[in-house]
Amino acid sequence: MGICRGKHGKLRECRGGISYGPNQEGSKGGENLLSATENWGQVLQSYKKMSVVRQIKADEWGLLRSVCLAALSEAPYAFTETVEGARQLPDAEWQRRARSGAEGKEAFCVLGFEEALPIGIAVGLTGTSDRKVAYLISMWVAPSHRGTDLASSLVDPVMAWARGIGVYFLLAGITRGNVRAVAFYRKLGFEPYEGPIPNHSAISCCQVVLGKRLRT
Numbered sequence: 001m002g003i004c005r006g007k008h009g010k011l012r013e014c015r016g017g018i019s020y021g022p023n024q025e026g027s028k029g030g031e032n033l034l035s036a037t038e039n040w041g042q043v044l045q046s047y048k049k050m051s052v053v054r055q056i057k058a059d060e061w062g063l064l065r066s067v068c069l070a071a072l073s074e075a076p077y078a079f080t081e082t083v084e085g086a087r088q089l090p091d092a093e094w095q096r097r098a099r100s101g102a103e104g105k106e107a108f109c110v111l112g113f114e115e116a117l118p119i120g121i122a123v124g125l126t127g128t129s130d131r132k133v134a135y136l137i138s139m140w141v142a143p144s145h146r147g148t149d150l151a152s153s154l155v156d157p158v159m160a161w162a163r164g165i166g167v168y169f170l171l172a173g174i175t176r177g178n179v180r181a182v183a184f185y186r187k188l189g190f191e192p193y194e195g196p197i198p199n200h201s202a203i204s205c206c207q208v209v210l211g212k213r214l215r216t
């Protein structure tokens with residue numbers, strides 16, 4: 001059983017975990033990218049023709065590297081990591097990040113695709129000392145797909161993952177002046193975080209910290 005986006009963008013359940021929506025009935029395109037699963041963490045969402053959102057696979061470190069470099073080049077103002085720094089990272093570090101994002105223990109990495117092309121990413125990261133808090137990092141959608149529901153389709157599985165591992169607050173750190181990101185998170189119900197801001201590298205260099213309560 002999976003969750004799919006239907007005709008009017010509403011989430012609906014679908015058997016087998018794969019749905020291409022009403023326009024793509026019978027389409028086989030992209031099936032090799034997708035794996036049917038009953039695990040919510042690997043649930044697929046189709047948000048419009050041929051665009052899908054799914055969890056990274058452990059061996060997809062090259063894909064992860066490409067999408068992160070694309071994000072850092074296109075929107076350097078939004079991230080504390082630089083594209084130069086990321087280019088210098090050894091393959092082993094990308095392999096570690098991909099494995100971790102696929103494993104779902106310390107991290108959960110979601111990728112968005114248009115056909116085989118990666119066009120978005122969102123990553124959840126557990127807190128190191130406080131396991132009741134997790135971080136939403138590496139949020140990026142290609143400019144061609146902004147203003148669609150792709151960005152929220154990337155965040156939904158991260159929130160489900162965080163909730164599933166017992167997290168109470170999902171925190172997002174935003175750099176100064178990134179008003180579009182702030183507006184996006186506020187739309188999803190993130191609010192200025194009133195708890196003590198944890199000392200974590202995911203948010204330590206960010207001027208704005210928004211939090212979304214996942215449990216009461």
Ligand SMILES: CC(C)(COP(=O)(O)OP(=O)(O)OC[C@H]1O[C@@H](n2cnc3c(N)ncnc32)[C@H](O)[C@@H]1OP(=O)(O)O)[C@@H](O)C(=O)NCCC(=O)NCCS
Nearest residue numbers: 075078139140141146147148151173174179180181183184
């Ligand atoms: C942040 C990001 C993932 C959001 O995805 P998106 O598709 O752009 O988000 P949406 O369009 O759904 O939501 C953005 C909202 O900001 C609004 N907005 C756009 N520009 C704005 C501005 N200058 N000031 C205020 N609001 C603005 C949009 O109108 C939209 O609100 P609406 O849906 O009510 O009209 C995407 O913009 C992105 O990848 N940006 C570059 C990387 C980045 O900033 N990452 C976040 C790191 S914290």
